[in-house]
Amino acid sequence: MWIRKLKEKFFPVSLKYAIREQLAYRDFLRCRFPSVMRRYIAKCRREQNATIEKLRNKSRIEVCFFLTMPGIWKFDYLFRMFRDNKRYHPFVVICPYSWFKDFDSDDIATTLRRTEQLMKDKGFEYVIPYDENKKKWLDVRKLYNPDIIFYTVPYKDMPPQYYIYKFRDKLTCYNHYGFSTTDLPVLSYKLPLHQILWTYFVETEKNMELGAEYAVSKGENMVVTGYVAADIYLDADYIPKDNWKRIEKPMKRIIWAPHHSFDDNLNIATFLEYHDFMLQLAQKYKDDVQFLFKPHHLLWFKLCKLWGEEKTAEYYRQWETMTNTQVELGEYSDWFFTSDAMIHDCCSFTSEYIYLNKPVLFLVKDANVIESKFNAVGIKSFHCHEQAHSEQDIERFVQNVINGIDNKKEMRSRHYNELLARDRRMPSQKIFDYIDNAISGNKK
Numbered sequence: 001m002w003i004r005k006l007k008e009k010f011f012p013v014s015l016k017y018a019i020r021e022q023l024a025y026r027d028f029l030r031c032r033f034p035s036v037m038r039r040y041i042a043k044c045r046r047e048q049n050a051t052i053e054k055l056r057n058k059s060r061i062e063v064c065f066f067l068t069m070p071g072i073w074k075f076d077y078l079f080r081m082f083r084d085n086k087r088y089h090p091f092v093v094i095c096p097y098s099w100f101k102d103f104d105s106d107d108i109a110t111t112l113r114r115t116e117q118l119m120k121d122k123g124f125e126y127v128i129p130y131d132e133n134k135k136k137w138l139d140v141r142k143l144y145n146p147d148i149i150f151y152t153v154p155y156k157d158m159p160p161q162y163y164i165y166k167f168r169d170k171l172t173c174y175n176h177y178g179f180s181t182t183d184l185p186v187l188s189y190k191l192p193l194h195q196i197l198w199t200y201f202v203e204t205e206k207n208m209e210l211g212a213e214y215a216v217s218k219g220e221n222m223v224v225t226g227y228v229a230a231d232i233y234l235d236a237d238y239i240p241k242d243n244w245k246r247i248e249k250p251m252k253r254i255i256w257a258p259h260h261s262f263d264d265n266l267n268i269a270t271f272l273e274y275h276d277f278m279l280q281l282a283q284k285y286k287d288d289v290q291f292l293f294k295p296h297h298l299l300w301f302k303l304c305k306l307w308g309e310e311k312t313a314e315y316y317r318q319w320e321t322m323t324n325t326q327v328e329l330g331e332y333s334d335w336f337f338t339s340d341a342m343i344h345d346c347c348s349f350t351s352e353y354i355y356l357n358k359p360v361l362f363l364v365k366d367a368n369v370i371e372s373k374f375n376a377v378g379i380k381s382f383h384c385h386e387q388a389h390s391e392q393d394i395e396r397f398v399q400n401v402i403n404g405i406d407n408k409k410e411m412r413s414r415h416y417n418e419l420l421a422r423d424r425r426m427p428s429q430k431i432f433d434y435i436d437n438a439i440s441g442n443k444k
Helices: 002-010 015-025 028-032 034-055 076-083 105-122 140-144 185-190 192-196 205-214 228-234 271-284 299-307 309-321 333-338 347-356 376-382 391-402 409-420 427-440
Strands: 061-067 088-094 148-151 171-175 199-202 222-224 252-257 289-293 325-327 341-344 360-363 386-388
Touching: 028 034, 034 171, 034 192, 034 427, 061 140, 076 088, 076 228, 076 427, 088 105, 088 140, 105 299, 171 192, 171 427, 185 192, 185 205, 199 205, 199 427, 205 222, 205 376, 228 333, 228 347, 228 427, 252 333, 252 391, 271 289, 271 309, 271 391, 289 309, 289 391, 299 309, 309 325, 333 347, 341 347, 341 391, 347 360, 347 376, 347 409, 360 391, 376 409, 386 391
Parallel strands: 061 088, 061 148, 148 171, 171 199, 199 222, 252 289, 252 341, 289 325, 341 360, 360 386
Antiparallel strands: none
16 A cells, blocks of 8 residues: 555656656656755746846847647747747747657657648748657757747656756746646646746636645746637637538537546546447437537547557548538637537636637536536636536537527626636737846836
8 A cells, every 4th residue: 555655656657657757857856855846946047037137138039939739839929929029039849749658659740740730831930850860859959049938738748858957047938738727736837847937827816826826836937918829819800710611501510629538637538438429419410510529639649549540540530521520630719719619528628618608518527526627717617618417418408509599608708707808918918028028127
């Protein structure tokens, strides 16, 4: 018993993965002893403050965004703000995801190519610092020496030379890739990156309070700016692209966005319970509803390990080929805009889809524990959802969408106005102004 408890404390994931991670990042003491981390944070702050002084006299400031997957890119507006200012030179560094998790190397390479195509489509400058001849990921610091770095995920899922330890003196920044709604403080506030960041831009005052409670840094590096993915929802001039299949008869459009967490601490994903039923539902309502299958980007990797790649590919193929269904593995904001409703079990979407104020159904795996999975922000968002505990509940929701019945509209409107959109200024504008003012020495 005591051996198991020690293992859970010092190696909270699989032993093989934990050992590989420790050997690569060499941060056992920092991660396990807060006093060691606090000393490290203090050293980082001194170096970061010195960097700010140096940048005040620099004519061209290099801004790097580390990116591993298309679906977690949320920085369109911020990237353009830097690009449109002559003082800054922004670029994206595309690097591999899940470096130590034994995911299939071909799948990781495919994801990298999709990420590259996304940047090409946007016309954003990017680099892939990989030496084909040596089969080696190169040192970004030596090649480009960025001054400001934005991380798009907080995990140790990239090559160690790209992790924050190698850039502790730089102005490192982060805004969560999903709206922070879970009651899992480790994932939102207690990881090494959260502590070391020069600035952690968070969504709400409540997230700030949670950071002050849980983070080793006590949230002293946090600034409330809002959620960068919400920029597009707050942009009154934005015109979304309609990517749905052209069908003569008008139909309702429903997104199904299943999460991947059926084998981890969060454990709220219902995909394994409903994957067959959702295909049957799409077939049954083929004359009334178009469905978009929008899985979490990790679901493919996990299903390949559980089912094998052949069965996983066949399942995805079914969603691609039915007359009234489609699949999306990348950006999703246009799909949100042009949808009529969503069915999901994703914590981040619990708040994000509220910006659209459309009918939404949460697939509940365990009614006894579901609310304990959310923080205060997430609980409010969760109550703005219809809730499904069975196949019958899901079908009833679909029928309500077809018939224009929306039981939660007023509650969603209140939540949106009270919490999510108090300040209609774009989060990216707040982030850009904060950084620019800090470098310029303006006290705003």
